[in-house]
Amino acid sequence: MMKYLLYQLKKYPLAIVGIAVLLLWVIVAIFGPMMVSHTHTAMDSTNQMAGPGTAGHLLGTDSMGRDILSRIVYGSRSILTVALMTSIFSTVLGILLGFMAGYFGGKTDAAFLRAMDILMAIPPLVLSMVVLGIIGDSSILTLTLIVSIAFIPATARVSRGVLLTEKSQEYVSAARIRGESHLYIMFVEILPNTTGPILVEATARFAYSIMMVASLGFLGVGLQPPTPDWGMMVIENKPIISQAPWAVLFPALAIASLVIAISIFSDFVSKVLIHER
Amino acid sequence: MNRTLTIIVKRLGSLLVTLAVMSFIIFMLVEIMPGDVAQMILGQSATPEAVSALREARGLNDPVLQRYFRWVGGVVTGDLGDSIYMQGVSINSILWRRVGHSMVLALTAFLIFVPTSMFFGVLAGVKENKTTDSIVSFFGLATMALPEFVSGVFLITIFGVQLKWLPIVSVIPIGESLLSNLEILIMPALSVTFVMFGYISRMQRSSMIQVMHSDYVRAAVLKGMPRKYVIYRHALKNALLPTITIIGMNMGWLFGGLVVVETLFGFPGMGSLLMTAIKTRDVPLIEACVLLITVIFSLSTMFTDILYSYLNPRVRLQGGQK
Numbered sequence: 001m002m003k004y005l006l007y008q009l010k011k012y013p014l015a016i017v018g019i020a021v022l023l024l025w026v027i028v029a030i031f032g033p034m035m036v037s038h039t040h041t042a043m044d045s046t047n048q049m050a051g052p053g054t055a056g057h058l059l060g061t062d063s064m065g066r067d068i069l070s071r072i073v074y075g076s077r078s079i080l081t082v083a084l085m086t087s088i089f090s091t092v093l094g095i096l097l098g099f100m101a102g103y104f105g106g107k108t109d110a111a112f113l114r115a116m117d118i119l120m121a122i123p124p125l126v127l128s129m130v131v132l133g134i135i136g137d138s139s140i141l142t143l144t145l146i147v148s149i150a151f152i153p154a155t156a157r158v159s160r161g162v163l164l165t166e167k168s169q170e171y172v173s174a175a176r177i178r179g180e181s182h183l184y185i186m187f188v189e190i191l192p193n194t195t196g197p198i199l200v201e202a203t204a205r206f207a208y209s210i211m212m213v214a215s216l217g218f219l220g221v222g223l224q225p226p227t228p229d230w231g232m233m234v235i236e237n238k239p240i241i242s243q244a245p246w247a248v249l250f251p252a253l254a255i256a257s258l259v260i261a262i263s264i265f266s267d268f269v270s271k272v273l274i275h276e277r
Numbered sequence: 278m279n280r281t282l283t284i285i286v287k288r289l290g291s292l293l294v295t296l297a298v299m300s301f302i303i304f305m306l307v308e309i310m311p312g313d314v315a316q317m318i319l320g321q322s323a324t325p326e327a328v329s330a331l332r333e334a335r336g337l338n339d340p341v342l343q344r345y346f347r348w349v350g351g352v353v354t355g356d357l358g359d360s361i362y363m364q365g366v367s368i369n370s371i372l373w374r375r376v377g378h379s380m381v382l383a384l385t386a387f388l389i390f391v392p393t394s395m396f397f398g399v400l401a402g403v404k405e406n407k408t409t410d411s412i413v414s415f416f417g418l419a420t421m422a423l424p425e426f427v428s429g430v431f432l433i434t435i436f437g438v439q440l441k442w443l444p445i446v447s448v449i450p451i452g453e454s455l456l457s458n459l460e461i462l463i464m465p466a467l468s469v470t471f472v473m474f475g476y477i478s479r480m481q482r483s484s485m486i487q488v489m490h491s492d493y494v495r496a497a498v499l500k501g502m503p504r505k506y507v508i509y510r511h512a513l514k515n516a517l518l519p520t521i522t523i524i525g526m527n528m529g530w531l532f533g534g535l536v537v538v539e540t541l542f543g544f545p546g547m548g549s550l551l552m553t554a555i556k557t558r559d560v561p562l563i564e565a566c567v568l569l570i571t572v573i574f575s576l577s578t579m580f581t582d583i584l585y586s587y588l589n590p591r592v593r594l595q596g597g598q599k
Contacts, residue, residue, distance in 0.1 A: 118295045126536060130563065211423070214424045215424045221555070241437075252427045260423070
């Protein structure tokens, strides 16, 4: 297995870069806040809109004199946490619903498809922003929950699809004849055989989760201050983009590097897992 | 043709159900959540009597079901009601101009990303595993999940701040129309293009590769036909077809993206209007925007599905995905 992975990495050297950047962000999220010299809320009133490298602010400060680097470092924690939780939660919800619908078929499946039609009729970002905006509370938990629900049509359809291809396999009928329960067949017999496509979907979902969480933060319905949020940093500092472009550019670069790293990683995962099968 | 009609009727029926369910949920959600538009209009220092008088005047004290059905009755007759926050301005008078702006923006983006992503997707597919393919594929991968405001910020920094070619904000001066200010469309449209390019070019590439490896293309090559002829006459037609569905499926991302870029650039469209409506808890305005986005989105998926079945009669229509 290890050898196979190394062989794949050699074949796609870009994946090494992607994984390295992703790991770097994870390390920053865990240890970064202990290493930066400022906290994310500390205001340096003598150095507002200071350029990168001045007065101990490596990436400059915003209009309130807050250190951009510290805010990015603190912000990496919240975005990675929410995105990771969202991709896990939406995948689990997707498996539960998609498996139920595909396994029982008939009316259950029809009801599932109808519900998905309704959920799909409104773009996921619009759905999340409307609901989060109305609720007016964007704790990590609510944010995770709402974005996961918006993602259900995508994740549940993938799970339903892979279940349908497995359902007709002989080992499933064998388990049925043995008299195993439905739950046992679904989650002990079928689930282990579908990990490939589901993992591929889950890692791709991770990239989309980052995109959604960042966009919601940008729209002002994501995590609320004082929690630093990369998306919110961009919109907060947009008015001063001509005077202090770094205040907008660095958080945007942070988002871009993380999203691209994860996209490369998920592309690699799909190449490895799909070829393996 | 008969089948197409059945599809249309079915889809419109399901659209109506969706709209009813969704608008009801939004009404109930606003109802049970804290926050009060009357309080917001009058400010925090308003006396409770003044707030309750305003609620009475706006009909906000009626039971929620009564308000909901009154609103539905209005919508059915084409009256979207009045904005609550903007002191009784009729929604019909502000919404349609904004919708028009958003449609122009969406169309501009569409005209950019559809041909470019299809072209580069086909190119990458034909040159599978060559340098061209690697470049296009990497670019597609990089932009696939890049939030619109991030690409927008990069564009602003380059073309707005450094080169000063394009305006940083997309506002229309009072008394002028969008058509006389077309330069404000460029950066917002390009920002949306990146994400769509990523997804569609990748899909186009894989569908092209699939076709290039198919038996009939191989047969044509083995028959000794020139490669160009095979690509243009045989492969292209079949490789472009699935992309139509992919584009239809991704219209949802386009509409989400519009809200984001309109907010970034301050573009006076439907998305930024929805954003304002949400922040002011203006229920009729939220409802109107969401309703319209859903209708436009559903109609565009329906249209692509019909187009697909029209171009490819072998397909059985079973509804879009994603």
